[in-house]
Amino acid sequence: MQLSNYLFFTNNCAAALAFYxxxxxxxxxxxxxxxxxxxxxxxxxxxxxxxxASFKGPGVSFYASDNHDAEPMRGxxxxxxxxxxxxxxxxxxxxAEGGTITxxxxxxxxxxxxxxxxxxxxxQWMLDCPVS
Numbered sequence: 269m270q271l272s273n274y275l276f277f278t279n280n281c282a283a284a285l286a287f288y289x290x291x292x293x294x295x296x297x298x299x300x301x302x303x304x305x306x307x308x309x310x311x312x313x314x315x316x317x318x319x320x321a322s323f324k325g326p327g328v329s330f331y332a333s334d335n336h337d338a339e340p341m342r343g344x345x346x347x348x349x350x351x352x353x354x355x356x357x358x359x360x361x362x363x364a365e366g367g368t369i370t371x372x373x374x375x376x377x378x379x380x381x382x383x384x385x386x387x388x389x390x391x392q393w394m395l396d397c398p399v400s
Contacts, residue, residue, distance in 0.1 A: 273330040273346060275391060276338035281318040284389040285332060291362040294325020302334075312336040345384070345392035353381055356397040363387050363395075375399070 277284055289295050299321045302310035309315050317334035330346070350356040360373045366388030373383030373395065381397040 270329075273344070275330060275332040275341070276335050277318075277332065277389065278336065278338045279314075279317055279334050280389060281321065281332050281334045284391070285318075285321060285323055287387070287389070288323065291359060292325075293359075294323055294328045296321050297324050298322040310336070341390045341392070345394050347394040347396065350395055350397040353397050356381060356383075356395050360385065360395050363393050 275281075275284070285296050300307050300319045302308065302317050302319045303315035307319050310317065310319065314334060314336055319333055321332045323330050323332060328348075348359070350359070357373060360383050364385045364387070367386050369383065369385045370392075371382070371384035374381065376382045379399055381399055382395065384392065384394045386392050
């Protein structure tokens with residue numbers, strides 16, 4: 269068994285996945301578009317938008333799509349367990365671009381270097397770099 273998140277966007281899934289690629293999280297390894305190559309057309313002008321995408325990188329795996337009835341993301345976050353403080357700082361800065369930092373990156377009472385943010389697409393990220 270393996271748990272993978274599935275992110276639902278209303279119409280900007282491609283932009284979000286391009287952003288995550290630029291941040292160095294990985295890349296899109298599969299994409300199906302509404303109304304192309306035999307896929308259903310979708311509704312409310314979804315033709316050409318992402319019906320299903322698979323995103324993978326080192327230690328990262330999730331799925332994403334556009335849905336005309338997608339609800340705003342809340343109540344869940346991607347938790348990235350990092351092993352390098354400099355990488356944690358760099359990725360945190362990149363993901364925070366255009367987003368909102370909710371817990372500034374820094375040493376926490378439990379002893380980890382940690383920060384939390386909501387990116388420009390409404391996805392929450394928790395970066396946690398245990399200090400050994």
